[in-house]
Amino acid sequence: NAGVMQNPRHLVRRRGQEARLRCSPMKGHSHVYWYRQLPEEGLKFMVYLQKENIIDESGMPKERFSAEFPKEGPSILRIQQVVRGDSAAYFCASSSSAYEQYFGPGTRLTVT
């Protein structure tokens, strides 16, 4: 039973480019969460999705960031026109019951 999968594990983008981060939840999980971790800090909630619906996006920056969880395929976190401050580790988690969340290995985004 594979865990939460995220790809790519490392992503380097130049300022102004787009970053697409993918998350495949554990089998049977319909809740997906995205978190961001800046160096030496804890994780900060960004967005909570269920299939085809954004449930809570209160942690998402108002501009340039978007997320989706389509009926088929992985959840995508998209960052347009990346800036240096977007450099961070982005973690996805999934759950079946909205209680215990299982985390993926993360995508480390570096903006040069």
Place this chain on the structure above:
Amino acid sequence: SQQGEEDPQALSIQEGENATMNCSYKTSINNLQWYRQNSGRGLVHLILIRSNEREKHSGRLRVTLDTSKKSSSLLITASRAADTASYFCATDARETSGSRLTFGEGTQLTVNP
């Protein structure tokens, strides 16, 4: 204000000693969870304690929860060098139930062989 603050920020002990980390939070919760993160890696779920529980054990881990003081502690007994990692508490707040976990800044534990 910060929810889920760990104390201390960093802890260095010798192998075999016990390590205690504390976490305080501010709002009413459904449950509190502890995670471990090795440097540059993802998070590993350690233990979940519900708001109506006071203590929980899992192997060498012991977690307590005091909802009146809004605090929790994680005790690792007979520590090993492999326990070296950052430890985070995360709360599932009643007002946002199931919507998110709120993490503290973490405690960096170093276990010296």
